[in-house]
Structure formats: C-alpha cells, structure tokens
Amino acid sequence: MKRIFPQLLLLAVSLFSFQQTHAQESLPDLVKRVKPAVVAIATYDADDEPVMTGSGFFLRPGEVVTNLHVIRGAKRCEVKTLDGKGKVFAVTGTLAVDEEGDLALLSVDMPHERQRASEIAGALPDEGESIFVIGNPLKLEGSVTDGIVSAVREVPNVGKIIQITAPISHGNSGSPVFNLKGQVIGVVTVKVTNGQNINLAIGVARLAELRPGQLHSLSALPARDRSGDVADSSYRTGLDSLWLGNYDNALGYFETAANRNPRRADAWVQVGYCKVKQGKNAEAIRAYQHALELKPESEEIHNKLGDAYYYAGRLSEAIASYSRAANLRPAFADAHYNLAVAYFESGNERLALNEAKILRQLDGKLYEKLVSETRLEQ
Structure with missing residues (x-):
C-alpha cells in the first residue's frame, strides 16, 4: 500500500498539471489549434466575376457552414483553407439552408486527409465571457480579433443571439466565434444600423437546423424577393x-x-x-x-x-x-x-x-x- 500511494499521488499531480495546462492554453496556441477548420469563401457570378467574400468553418468533414447571404445569387463558390498551406477547393453545392437563421451548409470537394471539423460548444456563453473570432474582413484572410460577450438575447423562431465586442466587418460573415476552450459558440452575421456594423452571432444551437440533405446546385437557390x-x-x-x-x-x-x-x-x-x-x-x-x-x-x-x-x-x-x-x-x-x-x-x-x-x-x-x-x- 505504501508503494502504491506515491504512484497514485504522482498520477494525480500529473493529471492536474495536464488539466491546468489545457485550461490555460494561450490565445496564440488556441488560434493555431482551431484555425485549420476555418475557411475563406469567395463567390462568383455567371461571368465568373467576383460577387462576395465571406468566412466559414467545417462543421463536419467536407461540410462548411457560412451565412446564406454570402452565397445567395452565386453561380460558383470556392473555399480556401487557412492552415498555413492554404489551398482552394470547389463547393459542389448546398446540403441545407436555413432562411431565418441566415445559414447554409455547403458540400466541399476536398481530399479526405485535409478535412477538418470544429468542436461545437454545448452551452451558451455567459455575458462578459472572453471570445475570439477568426475570419476574413476586407479580404484579410485568417484575421483574428478578440473581445467579450456583451449581451445574449432571444429572437423567437430563430434562437439565441450573441452580441460581441470583437471588431467585425462584412468579410466576417459566417465566421466562427470561439470561446477560450476553442469551441464554436456562434456564427457571425453582420447587421447594419445607421451605417454602423453591429457585432452579432447566432448561437450554435441553431446549427441543429442544418441537417444534411440532398445536394443542390448553387444556382438552384432562389434569390430573395x-x-x-x-x-x-x-x-x-x-x-x-x-x-x-x-x-x-x-x-x-x-x-x-x-x-x-x-x-x-x-x-x-x-x-x-x-x-x-x-x-x-x-x-x-x-x-x-x-x-x-x-x-x-x-x-x-x-x-x-x-x-x-x-x-x-x-x-x-x-x-x-x-x-x-x-x-x-x-x-x-x-x-x-x-x-x-x-x-x-x-x-x-x-x-x-x-x-x-x-x-x-x-x-x-x-x-x-x-x-x-x-x-x-x-
């Protein structure tokens, strides 16, 4: 028994140290860990002229979440990975769309070994909680901004809306908002009032609405009238x-x-x-x-x-x-x-x-x- 106790004590100390190290993961380390699951998105019209840029992230391997308004009206779409060896991959179509949540689930044609998936938070963040955003504002691919959750409010038929202080712009539409565990807590949706961007994200519980279904071409997506x-x-x-x-x-x-x-x-x-x-x-x-x-x-x-x-x-x-x-x-x-x-x-x-x-x-x-x-x- 005397021999076992020191070993158990050493194991407990080791586990505690591991947990403390993981809990105290620095922001640069967090960014390095989660960034490979984030993508830049570019859309093009029938003449192959650029239409819009945005952001997104892998919900599951080969499936990217972004804002619906980013891809609406596009004839062609591609994503670029942000893992340091950024490569461009074609979007083959939509697997699901959520009009009220302004979300779309895209199918991406890419090799299995390059596929990633983000970890989704199981609970809403608290007001005052620290967060960070990875996205592509003004075509600045892979930019990182941080801030806090300033408010959480409800929108009936939509879900929880998270207001954040991290600076965002139109290129951030579809960006993942991360907590300090590296989990996605929301999807950025840019709203404008009186000429000012309001930094909002829809809570990840809404992602449950994006159930993969039949693959549809981008051109089959109706324009909003x-x-x-x-x-x-x-x-x-x-x-x-x-x-x-x-x-x-x-x-x-x-x-x-x-x-x-x-x-x-x-x-x-x-x-x-x-x-x-x-x-x-x-x-x-x-x-x-x-x-x-x-x-x-x-x-x-x-x-x-x-x-x-x-x-x-x-x-x-x-x-x-x-x-x-x-x-x-x-x-x-x-x-x-x-x-x-x-x-x-x-x-x-x-x-x-x-x-x-x-x-x-x-x-x-x-x-x-x-x-x-x-x-x-x-």
Missing part, C-alpha cells in the same frame, strides 16, 4: 430589427406582416414577443392566442403565451401554458424552468422541486440559474 410579398419582406425586416434589440421598430413590421397575411403564425408570435417587451401583456396574450389558433400543437407558442400570462401576474394560466408546452415536448428545458419559477412564486415548492429535478437532467446551466434565483435545492 423583397418587393413582391409585402408580408414576407416586412417580416424579414422586422427580424433584422429584432436581432438588434429594437423591439419598437420591429413591432411595426411584424404587425404589417400579420395584417397582410393573418394566417402567418410566426408573425403573430413576433407581435406577441414585442408586446411583452413593451409591457403590453394583454395585447401579447391575444397575439399568442391568435398564433395558437393556427398552430395549436406548437410548444414554443404555448411557452411564450405562458410568459405573457406570467408577466401579467396570471400565474395559474401561466402554469397551464408552460405545462402544455412541457407535455408537448418533455425535453423542453425552458418550459420546465418556467414551470419551476411559476410554481415557486405561487407557493408550491413541492412541484417547483419536481420541475427543478427534471431541469437538472436536461440543462445543467439553466438549472444553476434557477437555483441562484429561487434558492431551490435538490
């Missing part, structure tokens, strides 16, 4: 304002979209969301109820209706809506979190603890947030 369908163009303009956190401005566009096409459930959802942000909860409830008439089995809308009831002080109705959302999707962490809070505030600590127990299994970070806010402990 902003003039024909007023409801659609108004909705998308409203989304742009919502990304920027401008709820008052966004509401006008969403109301136009809902009035022009009253059967558009997503427009009513956004109207409800903006009304909640304005403190007009009764109007928000009516908007969500209208959306539920169109999509009665939507757990997301039931959850949002619960929010409107909650902020209106109607806890019993909030609990009913959150419960419906959780029943429709038992693994819906947000619904269980909301139920726990509502039960706790209504004085039913037993049911609040039951929901906390479920939440702990689904989302550890959200569970910690619940405990810090309510002091509920398992």
